[in-house]
Amino acid sequence: MRVLAQVAMVMNLDKCIGCHTCSVTCKQTWTNRDGVEYVWFNNVETKPGVGYPKRYEDQERWHGGWELDKRGRLRLRAGGRVKRLLTLFSNPDLPDLDDYYEPATYDYDTLISAPAGPHTPVIRPKSAITGEDMAITWGANWEDDLGGAPEHAHGDPNLAAMAEKVRMEFDKTFMFHLPRICEHCLNPACVAACPSGAMYKREEDGIVLVDQDRCRGWRMCVSSCPYKKVYVNHKTGKAEKCTFCFPRIEAGQPTVCAETCVGRLRYIGLILYDADAVLDAAGVEDPRDLLEAQRRVFLDPDDPQVAAAARASGIPEDWIEAARRSPVYRLAMKYRVALPLHPEYRTMPMVWYIPPLSPVLDAVTGAGADADDPDNIFHAITDLRIPLEYLAGLFSAGDTGVVAGVLMKLSAMRAYMRARTIDGKVSHDLLDSTGMTADEMEEMYRLLAVAKYDERYVIPPAHKEDAAALAAQADGCSLDGEGGPGMSGFHPEGLTGRRSDGRTALKLFVSGGGTA
Amino acid sequence: MSVVLWVVVPYVALTVFVVGHVWRWRTDQFGWTTRTTQVLESRLLRLGSPLFHLGVFAAIGGHVLGLLIPKSWTEAVGVSDHLYHVVSVTAGTVAGVMVVAGLGLLLARRFVTGRVRRATTRMDKALFTVMAVVILLGMAETVAINLFGGGYDYRATVSVWFRGVLTFRPEPELMTGAPLVFQLHTLAAWVFIAMWPFTRLVHVWSAPVAYLWRPYVVYRRRTARPAAPAAPAAREPAGR
Numbered sequence: 001m002r003v004l005a006q007v008a009m010v011m012n013l014d015k016c017i018g019c020h021t022c023s024v025t026c027k028q029t030w031t032n033r034d035g036v037e038y039v040w041f042n043n044v045e046t047k048p049g050v051g052y053p054k055r056y057e058d059q060e061r062w063h064g065g066w067e068l069d070k071r072g073r074l075r076l077r078a079g080g081r082v083k084r085l086l087t088l089f090s091n092p093d094l095p096d097l098d099d100y101y102e103p104a105t106y107d108y109d110t111l112i113s114a115p116a117g118p119h120t121p122v123i124r125p126k127s128a129i130t131g132e133d134m135a136i137t138w139g140a141n142w143e144d145d146l147g148g149a150p151e152h153a154h155g156d157p158n159l160a161a162m163a164e165k166v167r168m169e170f171d172k173t174f175m176f177h178l179p180r181i182c183e184h185c186l187n188p189a190c191v192a193a194c195p196s197g198a199m200y201k202r203e204e205d206g207i208v209l210v211d212q213d214r215c216r217g218w219r220m221c222v223s224s225c226p227y228k229k230v231y232v233n234h235k236t237g238k239a240e241k242c243t244f245c246f247p248r249i250e251a252g253q254p255t256v257c258a259e260t261c262v263g264r265l266r267y268i269g270l271i272l273y274d275a276d277a278v279l280d281a282a283g284v285e286d287p288r289d290l291l292e293a294q295r296r297v298f299l300d301p302d303d304p305q306v307a308a309a310a311r312a313s314g315i316p317e318d319w320i321e322a323a324r325r326s327p328v329y330r331l332a333m334k335y336r337v338a339l340p341l342h343p344e345y346r347t348m349p350m351v352w353y354i355p356p357l358s359p360v361l362d363a364v365t366g367a368g369a370d371a372d373d374p375d376n377i378f379h380a381i382t383d384l385r386i387p388l389e390y391l392a393g394l395f396s397a398g399d400t401g402v403v404a405g406v407l408m409k410l411s412a413m414r415a416y417m418r419a420r421t422i423d424g425k426v427s428h429d430l431l432d433s434t435g436m437t438a439d440e441m442e443e444m445y446r447l448l449a450v451a452k453y454d455e456r457y458v459i460p461p462a463h464k465e466d467a468a469a470l471a472a473q474a475d476g477c478s479l480d481g482e483g484g485p486g487m488s489g490f491h492p493e494g495l496t497g498r499r500s501d502g503r504t505a506l507k508l509f510v511s512g513g514g515t516a
Numbered sequence: 517m518s519v520v521l522w523v524v525v526p527y528v529a530l531t532v533f534v535v536g537h538v539w540r541w542r543t544d545q546f547g548w549t550t551r552t553t554q555v556l557e558s559r560l561l562r563l564g565s566p567l568f569h570l571g572v573f574a575a576i577g578g579h580v581l582g583l584l585i586p587k588s589w590t591e592a593v594g595v596s597d598h599l600y601h602v603v604s605v606t607a608g609t610v611a612g613v614m615v616v617a618g619l620g621l622l623l624a625r626r627f628v629t630g631r632v633r634r635a636t637t638r639m640d641k642a643l644f645t646v647m648a649v650v651i652l653l654g655m656a657e658t659v660a661i662n663l664f665g666g667g668y669d670y671r672a673t674v675s676v677w678f679r680g681v682l683t684f685r686p687e688p689e690l691m692t693g694a695p696l697v698f699q700l701h702t703l704a705a706w707v708f709i710a711m712w713p714f715t716r717l718v719h720v721w722s723a724p725v726a727y728l729w730r731p732y733v734v735y736r737r738r739t740a741r742p743a744a745p746a747a748p749a750a751r752e753p754a755g756r
Binding site for chain 1: 542543544545546547548549550551552553554555556557558561562565566568569570630631633634635719722724725726727728730732733734735736737738
């Protein structure tokens, strides 16, 4: 057993109102630079919908993630090593800029410099890539709140598996928001696909990063990530991705997306896992067993043997203690209400989701029934195939039983707490039906409904004794003043600067007008 | 004059090539990349890039065979002059056509597609110009002189001179008699070699062959692994 710690996240989808604050603050922090105008490390999609980039979940097309070969061994879906090296010159699975969207800006100067006249000056959208006039026809959240859904949303790959009749009805029936960041997988396909070895998973906290000095622009990570959360910076020709805000995590602070989340739906905490067990778990035959296989890889931090093994692996005592208080562990393992996104990709993702009850509640209300009556909801969960099948396609490789179990538990919790607070009664039927004790039920309620900052984010800071090494690493961003012109001619204008040690690095500050 | 062209120029180019690479490697790891533009345009690239790269591999193989391997060696294994000529002209023409077609598509892509044109740096433009000149002169040698013309046995002169340069025993007089096209191709190639370390061509040295035997998932520690990982206090020495 090799115990490693992973910083993981859970998002409670019932609380997401689709305000995009996470996306905007993330963009302001990480991708407000040239070359990544079209990149959203955090984006919020409306489901059903094709998502960002378009139809990224269609692995028949993009060949992301892993599959089992004929002999039952794990293999990247894009093919073996030799095959992929042969496609270095032109990657057949790489999304085009148009699969994301063409970023636009405006010629704002026209507003200021237009001569006085009877008419208000008008500005046109300009491509942020070419500077030419363009029509804005798509964006990272084009389908917000099912906008244009009748036209586009039938392209959602998750609907392909559902019956025709169901597909025609979905947009009248339900919708929910799905915020997405990099999954920081235990078995990351992007890392496995990187020919240069520039991508890596940090042993200390499991964060998956791109070494900008070693990336050679072979772009295999972009196509191999089934969540399409690695992007090409089209100016530098290098890969960039969500960093899980590692400088903040090292300081014991939550990511920017979590910190600024209006609905307070994100939880961050540690998971201890057995690194030696990951490959076997990712290689189980039936995709529906992947969820349980991944749960078996997670280790119980309260188990003294696990704690001893963690110490032996060099995990500090305060980290083990933080793992015991981890909200992520509680939601995924103790209450078992959090589920991974698309476990069938076999990457063992580490950003999990509490599936939303709202589609079911919407359906109950839509059918004219009372959504406050737990019986109606229980019946709806078992009877309504549409939302359940769809959610199962996202979170449990199509196993509706798993999603139904979680939704039952969530609605049982609501009913239990309503009876407790309004009627002052303890419903033993509801406790029995979920197999929880009264204390557990209240603890889960507290974590889901009222948890404060310190309970939602249990992040042990990186160790002070590592500070020297951390500072050395952070030097990648610290440029001398404005950095000068960098190496004129090697890089596009204004993109790079000189570091204090004379080496060239990416300038991490804005160098131009705003982009939309 | 011949000493300048066939001794000084090669050694200056080779020096710039070596020193330039060392300097670039040490100061600009960040710029050491293919600078891929596939995300901006992929339709022309899908055809042009494999054509160009595979053609270039064949052309490099041909140059190794023609320049580095002495005529006496191929004769020793029974390859007659005629056989060599037929093979080199045929394979050279095929490779050349691939390279020219591939480069044509890739250059067209740079001109036609606004997105890619915007991503083209001054250094790219200089590189593509020199590269096109080298390739067209090389095609002229193979097609105009050796395929349709009277033919020229460069292995008796150019190749011997080239090996002399590499072994520090240059014989410039071997080049003075070569046809003008051969002389120009050679000179343009030295310019090309001198530019190499300052262009996107450095990605050639990063061809990811080691990927074939590397473990799939790469782990890295933020800090150096402590000497005795079993000891509870093992994290402390990291502050050194």
